[in-house]
Amino acid sequence: xxxxxxxxxxxxxxxxxxxxxxxxxxxxxxxxxxxxxxxxxxxxxxxxxxxxxxxxxxxxxxxxxxxxxxxxxxxxxxxxxxxxxxxxxxxxxxxxxxxxxxxxxxxxxxxxxxxxxxxxxxxxxxxxxxxxxxxxxxxxxxxxxxxxxxxxxxxxxxxxxxxxxxxxxxxxxxxxxxxxxxxxxxxxxxxxxxxxxxxxxxxxxxxxxxxxxxxxxxxx
Amino acid sequence: xxxxxxxxxxxxxxxxxxxxxxxxxxxxxxxxxxxxxxxxxxxxxxxxxxxxxxxxxxxxxxxxxxxxxxxxxxxxxxxxxxxxxxxxxxxxxxxxxxxxxxxxxxxxxxxxxxxxxxxxxxxxxxxxxxxxxxxx
Numbered sequence: 001x002x003x004x005x006x007x008x009x010x011x012x013x014x015x016x017x018x019x020x021x022x023x024x025x026x027x028x029x030x031x032x033x034x035x036x037x038x039x040x041x042x043x044x045x046x047x048x049x050x051x052x053x054x055x056x057x058x059x060x061x062x063x064x065x066x067x068x069x070x071x072x073x074x075x076x077x078x079x080x081x082x083x084x085x086x087x088x089x090x091x092x093x094x095x096x097x098x099x100x101x102x103x104x105x106x107x108x109x110x111x112x113x114x115x116x117x118x119x120x121x122x123x124x125x126x127x128x129x130x131x132x133x134x135x136x137x138x139x140x141x142x143x144x145x146x147x148x149x150x151x152x153x154x155x156x157x158x159x160x161x162x163x164x165x166x167x168x169x170x171x172x173x174x175x176x177x178x179x180x181x182x183x184x185x186x187x188x189x190x191x192x193x194x195x196x197x198x199x200x201x202x203x204x205x206x207x208x209x210x211x212x213x214x215x216x217x218x219x220x
Numbered sequence: 221x222x223x224x225x226x227x228x229x230x231x232x233x234x235x236x237x238x239x240x241x242x243x244x245x246x247x248x249x250x251x252x253x254x255x256x257x258x259x260x261x262x263x264x265x266x267x268x269x270x271x272x273x274x275x276x277x278x279x280x281x282x283x284x285x286x287x288x289x290x291x292x293x294x295x296x297x298x299x300x301x302x303x304x305x306x307x308x309x310x311x312x313x314x315x316x317x318x319x320x321x322x323x324x325x326x327x328x329x330x331x332x333x334x335x336x337x338x339x340x341x342x343x344x345x346x347x348x349x350x351x352x353x354x355x356x
Contacts, residue, residue, distance in 0.1 A: 020249045035221070054249050071246055074268060078248050081267065084228070 023050050024082065029218055031089040036169070036219035037212060038205055039162040040096045040104055045120040048086055055079055097123060101131045102159035164206040172199050174216040181207045230314035231267040236281040238262075239272070266318065273322050280323040285309055286316065288329050291336035298343045313341060 018026075030044045058079060062072055097104055097119070105127055108119055119127060143151050176195040181203060195201070195211075200220065211217045238261050245254040253264050261281060264272075272278045284290070285308035297305045309315060316337045324330045 021251045024250050051249075058249065070241075070243065074246060074271075075248070077267065077271060078250065081228075082249060 020050075020054050023047055023054075027051055027089070028085060029215075031085050031092075033212055033219050034089060034092050034096075037209075038164060038166045038168075039209075040093065040100070040118050042116060042118050042213060043093070043120040043123065048089070051082060051086060055082060093123065094126075096162075097127050098130060100160055100162050101127055101134065102155055103161050105131055106156070106159075164209065165204050167202055168205050169200065169202050169220045170208060170212075170217045171220050172197050172201070172217050176211060176216055179207065179211070226311075227314050227318070230311035231265065231270075231318070233266050233309075233311060233315060234263045235266055235269050235283060235315075235319075236261045236263050237269050237272065237278040238281060239278040241277055266315065270318055270322050273326075280319060280326045282319065282323075282327045282333075283309070283315070285312070286319070286327060286333055288332050288336065291333060291340070295336055295340050295343070298340055298347075302347070304344060304347060312337065 027044065027047045030041075030047060034041050058075060062075055065072070104119065108117060108124060108127075111117065117124075172195045175197050178192050179195055181191045181193055195217070208217055212219065238259060239256040240258050241256060242258055243254055243256040245252055250265070253268070254262060256262055269278070269280055273280055290308070294305070294308060316333070319327060320330055320334055327333060
């Protein structure tokens with residue numbers, strides 16, 4: 001209950017009031033961005049919580065009204081659709097956390113206080129537990145049986161890292177000028193392009209990762 | 221992205237239906253729909269329209285671009301130009317598939333529409349294949 005109150009205050013103090021429909025649209029955008037980005041993006045847990053509240057309210061309403069069978073079916077269909085988006089979003093995040101667990105934990109522990117966290121509180125706890133479990137599992141299954149001089153290894157060097165150079169498709173939602181896209185030529189020329197609203201492009205993820213964060217482009 | 225997810229995204233688009241029942245406004249989380257009155261057209265999301273049609277509660281009005289004349293013109297444009305033409309609808313393939321499979325009797329000359337859309341699709345795919353080398 002305390003969480004609910006905190007959430008309401010957050011909504012009115014820091015953000016413009018959004019309707020449930022707006023929250024749903026933003027959640028869909030976050031879902032698609034998370035799906036196509038090679039690295040873990042910022043956690044939109046406030047959107048998820050807001051939607052979960054809406055779903056709960058709607059389900060309570062539905063249990064209350066017995067007649068009007070017809071409307072119930074339509075509401076249930078919509079609830080199923082929204083639940084699918086939420087579960088898919090959370091699953092994608094979890095699989096990225098598990099795949100790059102060491103990288104994400106390292107980033108989280110090293111971040112500045114001014115930067116926002118990419119992991120929600122629950123995700124952070126999960127990531128730590130997963131990392132510990134993975135380490136103890138590998139130790140007991142394989143490393144213990146190896147010759148002593150191979151038993152220690154540097155986790156920083158061997159951890160899998162997301163491939164930020166992978167190519168992604170994007171759609172521009174706000175005009176951007178002077179985006180630097182480095183060309184990989186021998187002369188190391190820097191190519192600067194302007195992004196027009198509504199245009200679709202394919203390019204490497206790294207140069208536009210900041211734009212995805214602030215919402216000026218969306219991945220497709 | 222698998223085909224089911226692509227269809228999921230396309231289903232958010234709205235179409236006009238003509239219901240045969242009456243119902244007050246329905247307050248969905250994603251927006252309001254209705255009120256429904258028999259015989260009067262109303263705009264609903266595609267997923268709802270398909271469901272209502274399957275339960276025989278409405279007729280679906282085909283979107284404007286799903287007309288034989290317009291599709292024929294579009295096909296000609298695609299053939300004439302070596303580059304891609306702006307398409308009538310972002311999700312034309314999915315919408316066409318859904319509507320043609322569940323509401324065939326609501327769409328005039330459904331078979332012709334199906335053929336034209338398939339032709340346009342083939343032409344665009346061929347352009348993609350041919351130009352793949354220049355993209356890379």
